[in-house]
Amino acid sequence: MKxxxxxxxxxxxxxxxxxxxxxxxxxxxxxxGVRLRVVGVSDSKSLLLASDVFTRELDDTFLNEVxxxxxxxxxxxxxxxxxxxxxxxxxxxxxxxVIDTATRLSKSTGLVVVDCSASxxxxxxxxxxxxxxCCIVLANKKPLTAAMxxxxxxxxxxxxxxxESTVGAGLPVIASLNRILSSGDPIRCIVACLSGTLGxxxxxxxxxxxxxxxxxxAKSLGYTEPxxxxxxxxxxxxxxxxILSRLLGRRVNLDSLKIESLYPEEMGPNMMSLExxxxxxxxxxxxxxxxxxxxxxxxxxxxxxxxxxxxxxTEVGLRELPKDSPLGRLRGSNNILAIYxxxxxxxxxxxxGAGAGNDTTAAGVLADILDIQDLFA
Amino acid sequence: MKxxxxxxxxxxxxxxxxxxxxxxxxxxxxxxGVRLRVVGVSDSKSLLLASDVFTRELDDTFLNEVxxxxxxxxxxxxxxxxxxxxxxxxxxxxxxxVIDTATRLSKSTGLVVVDCSASxxxxxxxxxxxxxxCCIVLANKKPLTAAMxxxxxxxxxxxxxxxESTVGAGLPVIASLNRILSSGDPIRCIVACLSGTLGxxxxxxxxxxxxxxxxxxAKSLGYTEPxxxxxxxxxxxxxxxxILSRLLGRRVNLDSLKIESLYPEEMGPNMMSLExxxxxxxxxxxxxxxxxxxxxxxxxxxxxxxxxxxxxxTEVGLRELPKDSPLGRLRGSNNILAIYxxxxxxxxxxxxGAGAGNDTTAAGVLADILDIQDLFA
Numbered sequence: 001m002k003x004x005x006x007x008x009x010x011x012x013x014x015x016x017x018x019x020x021x022x023x024x025x026x027x028x029x030x031x032x033g034v035r036l037r038v039v040g041v042s043d044s045k046s047l048l049l050a051s052d053v054f055t056r057e058l059d060d061t062f063l064n065e066v067x068x069x070x071x072x073x074x075x076x077x078x079x080x081x082x083x084x085x086x087x088x089x090x091x092x093x094x095x096x097x098v099i100d101t102a103t104r105l106s107k108s109t110g111l112v113v114v115d116c117s118a119s120x121x122x123x124x125x126x127x128x129x130x131x132x133x134c135c136i137v138l139a140n141k142k143p144l145t146a147a148m149x150x151x152x153x154x155x156x157x158x159x160x161x162x163x164e165s166t167v168g169a170g171l172p173v174i175a176s177l178n179r180i181l182s183s184g185d186p187i188r189c190i191v192a193c194l195s196g197t198l199g200x201x202x203x204x205x206x207x208x209x210x211x212x213x214x215x216x217x218a219k220s221l222g223y224t225e226p227x228x229x230x231x232x233x234x235x236x237x238x239x240x241x242x243i244l245s246r247l248l249g250r251r252v253n254l255d256s257l258k259i260e261s262l263y264p265e266e267m268g269p270n271m272m273s274l275e276x277x278x279x280x281x282x283x284x285x286x287x288x289x290x291x292x293x294x295x296x297x298x299x300x301x302x303x304x305x306x307x308x309x310x311x312x313x314t315e316v317g318l319r320e321l322p323k324d325s326p327l328g329r330l331r332g333s334n335n336i337l338a339i340y341x342x343x344x345x346x347x348x349x350x351x352x353g354a355g356a357g358n359d360t361t362a363a364g365v366l367a368d369i370l371d372i373q374d375l376f377a
Numbered sequence: 378m379k380x381x382x383x384x385x386x387x388x389x390x391x392x393x394x395x396x397x398x399x400x401x402x403x404x405x406x407x408x409x410g411v412r413l414r415v416v417g418v419s420d421s422k423s424l425l426l427a428s429d430v431f432t433r434e435l436d437d438t439f440l441n442e443v444x445x446x447x448x449x450x451x452x453x454x455x456x457x458x459x460x461x462x463x464x465x466x467x468x469x470x471x472x473x474x475v476i477d478t479a480t481r482l483s484k485s486t487g488l489v490v491v492d493c494s495a496s497x498x499x500x501x502x503x504x505x506x507x508x509x510x511c512c513i514v515l516a517n518k519k520p521l522t523a524a525m526x527x528x529x530x531x532x533x534x535x536x537x538x539x540x541e542s543t544v545g546a547g548l549p550v551i552a553s554l555n556r557i558l559s560s561g562d563p564i565r566c567i568v569a570c571l572s573g574t575l576g577x578x579x580x581x582x583x584x585x586x587x588x589x590x591x592x593x594x595a596k597s598l599g600y601t602e603p604x605x606x607x608x609x610x611x612x613x614x615x616x617x618x619x620i621l622s623r624l625l626g627r628r629v630n631l632d633s634l635k636i637e638s639l640y641p642e643e644m645g646p647n648m649m650s651l652e653x654x655x656x657x658x659x660x661x662x663x664x665x666x667x668x669x670x671x672x673x674x675x676x677x678x679x680x681x682x683x684x685x686x687x688x689x690x691t692e693v694g695l696r697e698l699p700k701d702s703p704l705g706r707l708r709g710s711n712n713i714l715a716i717y718x719x720x721x722x723x724x725x726x727x728x729x730g731a732g733a734g735n736d737t738t739a740a741g742v743l744a745d746i747l748d749i750q751d752l753f754a
Contacts, residue, residue, distance in 0.1 A: 025561035032535070032559065158409070159751060170560070170720055172553040172728075179541075179549055179744035182409065184402035185737075326729075329706070334724055343547055343737035347711055349730035351549075352703075353721050360562075360720035367556035374536060374751035 002033055004376050005053065005109055006369065007040040007098060009125070010117025014139050014165070015041070016070045017362035018116060019063045025366070026060070034373050039111075040101065041066055043076045044119070047094035048086045053101050054108070058086060095125050099132075106133040110376050112369055115140040116362075127153045130160065135375060137368045138163040139361055141239045144246070145254050151246060160375065162368035167240045168194060168335045168355040170364030175371070176351060177247055180341055187248055189310040189340040191348075194240045196333030196356040197223050197231040198262075198305035202318075203331045206302055211289040212282035219278075223333060227274050232262040234305070237316045241307035245314040252314055260317025262289075262305075296320040302328045326350045379410055381753050382430065382486055383746065384417035384475060386502070387494025391516050391542070392418070393447045394739035395493060396440045402743065403437070411750050416488075417478065418443055420453045421496070424471035425463045430478050431485070435463060472502050476509075483510040487753050489746055492517040493739075504530045507537065512752060514745045515540040516738055518616045521623070522631050528623060537752065539745035544617045545571060545712045545732040547741030552748070553728060554624055557718055564625055566687040566717040568725075571617045573710030573733040574600050574608040575639075575682040579695075580708045583679055588666040589659035596655075600710065604651050609639040611682070614693045618684035622691040629691055637694025639666075639682075673697040679705045703727045 006022075008015055022036050029035060037057040040049040048066075050056040058066070062085050069078055080088040089097045098113070105111040112135045115122050120142040130136060130153060138144065143154055144163060155161055164174045180187060193199050200223055204214040215232070218224050224231050238259045245252050266272070267281040289303075296303050301320040304327050308315045321328040326348070330336050335355025338348035354360055383399075385392055399413050406412060414434040417426040425443075427433040435443075439462050446455055457465040466474045475490070482488040489512045492499050497519040507513060507530060515521065520531055521540060532538055541551045557564060570576050577600055581591040592609070595601050601608050615636045622629050643649070644658040666680075673680050678697040681704050685692045698705040703725070707713050712732025715725035731737055 021561055028561050029559075164556075170556075170562075171726065172549060172556055175552060175556060176549040179547075179552060179748070180740070182406075182747035183547070183740035183744040184398055184405050185547075185740045332724070343734070343740050344730050347709070347731060349548065349728075351726075351728055353726035354724060357720070363557070363560035363562045363720050367560040370559035371556070372751075374749075 001030070001035050002373060002376050003035050003037050003109060004112060004369065004373060005037045005039050005057075005105055006112045006114055007042075007101065008038065009042050009098075009113065009115045009122055010119065010140065011041050011043055011066060011070050011076070012116070012118075013358040014361045014365065015114075015116035016067045017358045018114070018365050019067050021362050021366050023060045023063050029370070032370070032373075034370065036369065038063060039105075040098065041076065042094055042098075043070070044117075045091050046076045046080075047089040047091075047097055048076055048079060049089065049097060049101065050086055051084070053105060062086070098125050099128050102129045102132045102134050110135065112137055112372065114138075114365060114369065115143065116365065118142065120146065123150055123154075130154060130156060134160070135372050136161045137365055137372070139165040139365050141166045141243060144243045145239045148251060148253060160372065162371055163243070164368050165361045165364035166243055168337065168351075168353075169357060170360035170367070171335060171337070171351055171353050171355055173244075173337055173351060174247065176349070177244070177339070180339065180343075180349075181248075185341045185343045187339060187341045190244060190248075190307070190337065191327060192244075192307045192335070192337040193304055193327055193330055194307055194335050194337070194355060195231060195237045195305060196335060196354075197228075198234075198237065199330060199335070200333045202302075202304055205289055205293055210286045212286050215282055216278065227269065229263060229267070229269055229274075229277060234259045234261055234316050237305065237307055241309065241314050241316050244307070245309050248309060250309070250312070250314060258313070258315040258317070262318075292318065304328065304330065326352070378407070378412050379750060379753050380412050380414050380486060381489060381746065381750060382414045382416050382434075382482055383489045383491055384419075384478065385415065386419050386475075386490065386492045386499055387496070387517065388418050388420055388443060388447050388453070389493070389495075390735040391738045391742065392491075392493035393444045394735045395491070395742050396444050398739050398743050400437045400440050406747070409747070409750075411747065413746065415440060416482075417475065418453065419471055419475075420447070421494075422468050423453045423457075424466040424468075424474055425453055425456060426466065426474060426478065427463055428461070430482060439463070475502050476505050479506045479509045479511050487512065489514055489749065491515075491742060491746065492520065493742065495519065497523065500527055500531075507531060507533060511537070512749050513538045514742055514749075516542040516742050518543045518620060521620045522616045525628060525630060537749065539748055540620070541745050542738045542741035543620055545714065545728075545730075546734060547737035547744070548712060548714070548728055548730050548732055550621075550714055550728060551624065553726070554621070554716070557716065557720075557726075558625075562718045562720045564716060564718045567621060567625075567684070567714065568704060569621075569684045569712070569714040570681055570704055570707055571684055571712055571714070571732065572608060572614045572682060573712060573731075574605075575611075575614065576707060576712070577710045579679075579681055582666055582670055587663045589663050592659055593655065604646065606640060606644075606646055606651075606654060611636045611638055611693050614682065614684055618686065618691050618693050621684070622686050625686060627686070627689065627691060635690070635692040635694070637692075639695075669695065681705065681707065703729070
């Protein structure tokens with residue numbers, strides 16, 4: 001049986017589901033000859049570490065307790081009474097402690113550092129873990145969209161890093177692109193809808209509903225971030241576009257991408273309150289969107305918020321697409337990706353499915369961990 | 378630099394393209410830290426082996442020569458004059474020689490045995506290679522659709538075998554299913570169109586053309602096997618369905634699948650000549666197909682030749698599908714696969730694209746080889 005030690009950074013929605021998946025997959029993974037040994041978990045306030053990372057682990061009862069506590073919105077600190085099970089470190093000591101653990105484990109058993117946080121502050125610990133020879137699995141987009149130098153360090157050993165769940169949740173997007181790349185089939189173009197929220201919004205306005213109403217509906221259905229401008233700005237799609245673009249070898253940064261926001265600068269979070277945006281700002285956007293939808297419809301086209309990577313261009317924004325194309329047919333909140341290459345020339349390779357949700361995102365992370373099992377003894 | 382020794386069985390269309398891809402990917406693979414060292418190639422008549430498999434390889438000039446000779450339809454034997462480059466073995470000695478080589482290399486550098494033949498006779502050498510600790514990469518469906526016992530031996534070490542190109546050519550079907558399986562997301566159902574030929578035929582008859590005419594058109598366009606009954610029998614789709622079904626853990630054999638043939642037994646190759654089938658037999662099938670297409674159309678549905686894996690059922694045959702479903706929308710010769718699981722529950726995960734062609738099939742094989750690189754020192 002192959003033992004793979006894991007430290008999990010961030011046990012909110014995705015991280016919590018990952019712990020549940022790890023526990024419920026015990027017998028399945030045993031059949032595959034693998035055992036995931038969770039030796040540490042952290043949230044923004046604390047790090048819990050097995051009392052001896054070589055011989056002990058956070059057992060399944062304890063991991064279930066972590067899931068329960070985090071589901072209830074509490075901090076990991078509340079588990080510090082399980083003093084026999086683990087050591088508890090405050091956030092200020094967490095980074096040093098993870099690095100210490102990585103230093104010790106990397107030389108013997110190896111270690112996977114899994115980042116399911118949404119923080120930009122894990123970069124330091126991740127880059128050091130890479131240097132120490134650890135494997136890295138990310139659901140967190142921030143480290144991959146940082147400055148080029150930091151990115152280069154992070155992916156310096158491509159076989160030791162996986163980040164499927166940063167784009168399209170569990171959809172096999174990065175894995176498929178890596179296969180195409182390693183077979184020497186040059187990727188000419190990627191066109192994709194990578195936001196379930198904007199996918200829902202754009203397919204609803206197509207039916208004639210006012211943009212403002214659709215955004216408010218999406219918000220009340222829980223499809224948007226608490227402030228829908230976080231979706232409408234296109235920044236989330238831009239981060240995913242940047243991750244794909246860099247995977248294809250482009251030397252680009254977030255601020256060099258062309259990003260279309262669906263609201264003007266003067267309605268931004270720094271200039272207008274959320275209440276004002278929802279009650280009056282949004283209404284001012286209805287006409288423009290409606291006109292664009294109608295103009296597209298005159299040519300038999302539909303508006304989609306897409307990411308386009310072609311040549312040196314990486315862009316995200318609204319595009320008119322043929323109603324009868326794979327992206328034009330997209331309805332609801334699915335993600336879709338069309339890849340054009342030598343092998344997929346006139347007809348693209350298309351991958352489509354749910355591109356959000358804690359369950360599927362965590363499943364993607366778990367598949368990533370299993371995918372690097374050959375690097376462990 | 379990681380050196381991965383490769384022996385290629387079968388250098389017809391796919392194998393020949395694989396050799397070309399290997400040569401043209403040299404600098405790309407060097408950047409990935411990998412060098413594929415082709416130490417042997419075989420066709421149905423002979424095996425060419427590097428003069429010393431530890432220190433020598435079949436160099437790129439020689440591999441290009443192999444591609445050229447096979448493109449011209451000649452046998453590898455014609456290369457036996459390159460006596461400084463390699464040893465030449467007749468077919469009768471090939472199996473023993475491959476096993477000898479596998480025995481010697483597996484203990485030191487490891488070896489990938491790649492089967493791009495269409496033969497059912499490679500099973501013996503593959504199973505022995507597995508026993509010896511070699512890795513196996515297959516484009517050949519036959520070994521995976523043999524008796525259950527043989528299959529079990531072949532996949533006894535799941536990390537050491539890849540066979541992406543047996544289903545949907547280079548489409549990332551098996552890789553994606555493996556990801557879903559390893560993440561513990563239970564696959565409830567797979568519905569797929571896995572024959573470009575039958576996809577073309579069924580979308581053309583939908584437009585009102587007679588079945589017989591469409592089949593003859595497909596034959597003259599080179600979309601079918603020389604005897605179109607090889608496609609119309611559904612056996613090729615059935616083999617792919619069996620491979621997927623076994624991947625999902627079903628203990629099934631080819632003869633336990635429900636397979637619908639598009640021609641009756643009395644028109645089979647043993648009962649009717651190809652000429653008679655094309656000139657008269659086919660015409661007798663037109664009415665039935667036309668009636669079924671029309672009946673489906675009355676319900677807003679279309680006929681598709683599909684593979685369905687659900688519960689203990691694995692079936693291939695014609696099904697009525699909603700016109701507006703992913704499979705119903707399929708046109709032309711693309712392959713498409715819809716996967717339903719816990720994570721992809723109401724909306725399936727869909728993978729679509731070209732599912733045939735030597736170039737893309739060989740690209741899938743090459744991606745498979747690169748995917749097992751971590752098993753080599």
